[in-house]
Amino acid sequence: MTGWRNWAGDQACSPASLERPKDTDAVTAAVTRAAAEGRGVRVAGSGHSFTDAVLTDGTLLSLERMRRVLDADPAGGLVRVEAGITLRELNEALSELGLALENLGDIDVQSVAGAIATGTHGTGGRLRNLSAAIESVELVTADGSTVELHPAEDPDGWRAARVSVGALGVVTAVTLRAVPAFTLEGVDSSLPLEEALERLGELIDGNDHFELFTFPHSELALTRTNNRVQGPPQPRSRGREWFDDMLVRNHLFGACCRIGRARPRLIPRINRTISRAAGTSRRVDRSYEIFASPRRVRFTEMEYAIPRGRAAEAVRAVRAVSDDGGFDICFPIEVRFVAPDDALLSPAAGRDTCHIAVHSYEGMEWEPYFRAVEAVMDGYEGRPHWGKRHFQTAQTLSRRYPEWESFAAVRARLDPGGLFANQYVDRVLGSAAAAPA
Ligand SMILES: Cc1cc2nc3c(=O)[nH]c(=O)nc-3n(C[C@H](O)[C@H](O)[C@H](O)COP(=O)(O)OP(=O)(O)OC[C@H]3O[C@@H](n4cnc5c(N)ncnc54)[C@H](O)[C@@H]3O)c2cc1C
Incomplete structure (x- = not known):
């Protein structure tokens, strides 16, 4: 393979060198070689970002050969893994140890390093995003040295490396804090959107995990509540799993999207029909089986x-x-909630947060819609998800992050020459040369 493309298929690059190091020493060698040859370095995770965050014409590293669990302390809840491990693989390894991640987003195919780099999150008013589970980060930096960023020794370095957009170096391993494995009851239901918005506080605080979806032109909110329950998981049969996850959420929904794309005037009616047909369903399973599901509709x-x-x-x-x-x-528009955290570039840094997401089906015009929604978000000091489309720049973003300068200082220390920059990083974080030393 010489080229690289993201999951959505709309971000692609042809790096001068695409390498798959097998361990930290091989990462160091690749970084040193690229620096000597004057090439920039980026790392690709699983390619599930919608932005040009990964793209480079220099050296692109894939850590797909670095997916091992390195160490585990089940009693203390600490697990050390190589950075290329996927969330799915991590969840399964944790489950065997009687552990689980406290919260997850709605898919599990991302690499751990890719997920934390962009501030990936799930939902739950009392719970923080994934990067908050990170106890320490091993990083190969621009001069080829390997550093372990830990809160006790380098608090700012550690808070920067948890959500770094890949701008500080190559994350090669992380130590994570997990919680005892737990069972979730997941209930999908619906209620009038206005009622959901009026009762929002109660719905967020009364559930471990609450989110809502609302389709344009529908008066309904489709709600999803996941709550911890005692007792064993009750996994679905394979047939039921295929019916719910593949037939309904992917094939039927995909067919509706294709009809809407071909005949846009039908979209309001299709959206109302999907919302009314959604009904109520209940599942009880291991936490990570409830959080994530397969996504085939691009x-x-x-x-x-x-x-x-x-x-x-x-x-x-x-x-x-x-x-x-x-x-x-x-x-649909998707609405989720997370607790504040202290990673310097976390979109939830320092404030109780609501995440609002808008989507556009593949092959349809998205930019005017996203720009219009972004104008609304500007009015709320909105901070974009680092892995999802937006039109902000370092200039507009610096005012929205109280500790922006602290991140810039860590970046200037670890990557003074901008070896790990690309166009996206320059746009959203500024060029490394402009950062304070
Ligand atoms: C279908 C779908 C569902 C999604 N659901 C959610 C969700 O529920 N919640 C949510 O918050 N987000 C969600 N996302 C967004 C996704 O979680 C993020 O974009 C995440 O960053 C993708 O992880 P990845 O492994 O694919 O990383 P990539 O997209 O490949 O990379 C992301 C960034 O991380 C950097 N990076 C990757 N590995 C390393 C490394 N080892 N060292 C340094 N930098 C590195 C890359 O250079 C890049 O800047 C979803 C995306 C899709 C396509």
């Missing part, structure tokens, strides 16, 4: 983190854009 996405207290009005404002802006949108 799309592109933008997601913003705003203060939780503004969530209801922001959802109404986004619905006004999606319903009245003249856009053809077959995908």
Whole structure:
């Protein structure tokens, strides 16, 4: 393979060198070689970002051969893994140790390093994003040295490396804190959108994990609540799993999107029909089986983190854009919640957060819709998901992150020459040369 392409198929590059190191020493050798030859370095995870975060014409590293569990302390809940391990592989390894990640997003195919680099999150008003589970980070830096960033020895380095957009170096291993394995009851249901927005506080705080979806032109909110329960998991039969995850969520939904793309005037009716047909379902299973599901319908996405207290009005404002802006949108708006954390570039840094995501089906025009929604998010000091589309620059973002300068200082220390920069990093974080020393 000489070229690279993301999952959505709309970000691609042809790096001068594409390498698959097998361990940290091989990463160091690749970084040193690239630096000597004057080439930039980026790392590809599983390619599930929608932005050009990965792209380079220099050296692209894939850590797909670095997926081992290196060490585990089941009693203390600490697990050390190589950075290329996927969340799915990590979840299964943790399960065998009687452990689990406290919270997860809605897919599990990302690499651990890729997921934390962009601030990937799930939902749960009392729970933080994935990077908050990181106890320490092993990083190969621009001069080829390997550093272990730990809160006790280098608090700012550690807080920077947890959500780094790949701008500090190559993450080769991380130590994570897990929790005892748990069972979740997941209930999907629906209620009028206005009622959901009026009862938002109660729905978020009354459930371990609450999120809602609302289709443009529908009066309904489709709700998903996941709560911890005692007792054993009750896995679905293979047939049931295929029916729910593949037939309904992928094949039927994909067919609706294709019809909507071919005949946009039908979209409002299709969206209302899907919302009404959704009904109620209940599952009880291991936590990670409830959180994640397979996604075959391709799309592109933008997601913003705003203060939780503004969530209801922001959802109404986004619905006004999606319903009245003249856009053809077959995908729902997704609304999730996370607790504040202290990673310097975490979109949830320092504030209770509501994430609002908008999507556009593959092959449909997305940019005018996303720009219109972004204008709404600007009014709420919105911070974009680092792995999802947005149009911000370092200039607009620096005002929205209280500890922006601290991140810039860590970057100037670890990558003074911008070896790990690319166009995306330059746009959203500024060029390394401009960072304070
Ligand atoms: C279908 C779908 C569902 C999604 N669901 C969610 C969700 O529920 N919640 C959510 O928050 N996000 C979600 N996302 C976004 C996704 O979690 C992020 O974009 C995540 O970064 C993807 O991980 P990845 O392994 O594919 O990384 P990539 O997209 O390959 O890379 C992401 C960034 O990490 C950097 N990177 C990767 N590995 C390393 C490394 N070892 N060292 C240094 N830098 C590295 C890359 O250079 C890049 O900048 C979803 C995306 C898709 C396509």
